[in-house]
Amino acid sequence: MACDCRSENPVRLGEWVEVRVSRTGRLASLEVEDDPPQEILAPGAFTQLSLPLNLYLGGAPSTDMYSPKMKTTASFVGCIQTVILNRREIGILAEALGGVNVGNCGHACEARPCGDAECRPLRDRFTCRCRPGMPHPCPAPDDNAILDSSLMKPNGGTHYERSVPSFSGSESYLHYNDADTMKRIISYRVDVNMRFRASSSSGLLLWSGRQADPQEQRDENDDFLALGLDRGYLTLAYNLGSGEAVLRYNLTRLDDDLWHRVRAVRNEQWASLVVDSGTGVSASSPGQLRQLNTDTGLYVGGAPDIVRTTGGRYTKGIVGCISDLVLDSDFSVALSSPGQATNTHSCIP
Known part of the structure; x- marks a missing residue:
């Protein structure tokens, strides 16, 4: 199996460039910076790579090792800052078996x-x-x-x-109740894209719900939206007033203190979760109601009196950091200037 996929535009010399390469079966994709991905389908029926040699970075001991289909045999001249393979960052120097004529790039x-x-x-x-x-x-x-x-x-x-803010898990949260944020939460549709890292296996990331009178029993069908970790896995739960839906992403543990990006989308009763651009999972809420109606504002990283606020769904907030929170693809929540911040610190990302 062999194919040739080229970037849409020439790579800019003397500047840092991010390149993303992926392969699924016979389909390969190449993305350079923000250019559209270039895709190509390899001929034949084989879908698996057989690679008996080690991984070489920047060049190889001999050009005889290269495939004859390569357009060049020249070694790379420049700097390589980070290599992430199958979502794991490779220690370029710490994990190298050896190297020849490799210098320090300067930083x-x-x-x-x-x-x-x-x-x-x-x-x-x-x-x-x-x-x-x-x-x-x-x-x-x-x-x-x-x-x-x-x-x-x-x-x-x-x-x-x-x-970016860090959260301790206990009475540690940001609170938003402004019109720009809430009109993206209280609607028929919500699109949450966030980047975080967590060292706790369980904890609340996002919450929006209904105010509860301490003297009254909570209505089990009160509207709410909750995103958090449960035993290391991402969970999205919501109720639009006619029954609760719970969506759990069991494909990737997220309590490894590494940065992850997640996307949670709710479109009326239907919802989906995606972690680190992986395979998505979806679910649908019961009943006929399709709009989320909450009045607590949006809590990030935790919530006050979290057991009562979340109806016992969470007992603590997240322990970790949240660096990005984007709603509806175009509205970036200002994590550095919330309406109310309680027991948050500055994260060293």
Whole structure:
């Protein structure tokens, strides 16, 4: 099985470029930056790769190892910052079996700007990340900020950029009740796209529901929408007033303290979940009602008096960080300026 897939535009020299390559059976896809993916279907009936050789990065010991169908035999000249294979980041130097004529590319992380935290290169910039076993937030130059190499002053001083929020799991949350946010929650349809990492196996990520009078028994069919982790797996639950639907994504555990992106979509009674661009799962709520009507606003990362607020569905919030929250594909929730923030800290992503 052999095929040739080329990018739509030439790669820009001297700039960082993100490339995503995937293959499913005979179908291969190549994405370069934000260009449309280029796809090609290999001929024949075989759908499995047989690769007896090791993985070589940047070149190979001999050009005789290359397929004769390759258009070039030249080795790569440049820098490779990150390699993620099947969703696992490869330690380019730590896991290499050997190397020849490999030099240091040069990056701000070489100056150890993160102190005891891990410096994570992001193209020309970097962020600081807690090492395994360190609490959130871990020691940083400023508890309310992360270093951003693109903001360094010429004289050697440093500006700071506000960090993404981290949550402790106990009475730790952000709250939004503004019209722009809520009109995207209270509707016939909602599209949630968020990026987070969690070290807790269970915890609430998002909640919007109905106010409950402490003296009255909660109506089991009160409208609500909840997204969170249950024993390491993502769960979406919602009730539109005529019965509860629960959708669980059992394909990927998310309590590994690594960054994951999830998308939860509800279109009237139907809903779907996708984790890290994987296979989607879907479900539908019972009854005839199709609109979500809540009045608590949107809670992120947890909620006050969480057992009562969620009707016992959750006992704690998430322990970890949330760096992106986009509603309806175009509205980015300002995580750095919520209407109400309680016991949140700055995450070292």
